[in-house]
Amino acid sequence: MANWIPLWLHKLSSPPVFYGFAGKLRPWAIALALILGVAALYGGLVLAPPDYQQGDDYRIIFIHVPCAWMSLFIYGVMGIAAFIALVWRIKLAEVVAMASAPIGASFTFITLVTGSLWGERMWGTWWTWDARLTSELVLLFLYLGVIGLYHSFEDRRQGARTAAFLALIGIVNVPIVHFSVNWWNTLHQGSTIRLLGPSSIAPSMIWPLLTMMAATKCYYVASLFGRTRTDLLALESGKDWVRHIAENEVAR
């Protein structure tokens, strides 16, 4: 291992150490996700006023937009983990990449369904082959492709490396989704939240949106850690540390 990588990080990538670390952090992450989620729902569904054009229908934004952000963010994490897995062949990176795919697919699916429900009333159509919608659908297919490819191999580690390659190629789609509303003429509106410059949304609407974004981030950490722990157990089931866990769990 290169010596610019700190020792603790190197230790953390060992499956039993990460299993314990993830087990300790996971309850905090899900608790934080639930608290933030409830606050965001209260702010979004009760406190925020109806939109002057869309009435109460706009309230879909409080899940649609955070889920859309997560669909891209998780793909980014999966891409980075896939890169690390392919270059340094770290087992934990393979597991993280493969565990991220179903969570990302879930968020992408939610984004597409909620967007469809929103579009039906506001655009008058459930679906249109618009640049933003099509590239988000491609994102879902990429996630499903990664999951399918991973499971099509008898050897899990070989499957993970092959699927990691697909994940890495598919990362070109992430900027396409993000910039699609600027690059093409689309029915989908542009960004209302901007990191640089003023956002075109009222503060009473922006805080539930940002709180829900934080909640979904925490949920992702909790879900990822849960999946990673399960995958590590399955992958290392011949090893002593997993046997100890299997024995202790039956004793409880």
Add this chain to the structure above:
Amino acid sequence: MSVASLQSFFAMGGYAAYVWPAYGVFFIVLLIDWLAPQFRRRRVLRELRARMARQDARKDRASRNSTAAT
């Protein structure tokens, strides 16, 4: 909170049929995502315990056979 205000909350200004299914999908999909790995974890550990029990039984039998032969 009065009944009327609760009713108007659930009515979502006439968009109830769009807003609530959206939130429903959000919660159901995430709930499945949350529960699926936990069931899988239990199955993985159960299968591992079964494999360990088989290995122990085989070892037991092997040691008994070897003592019986001598």
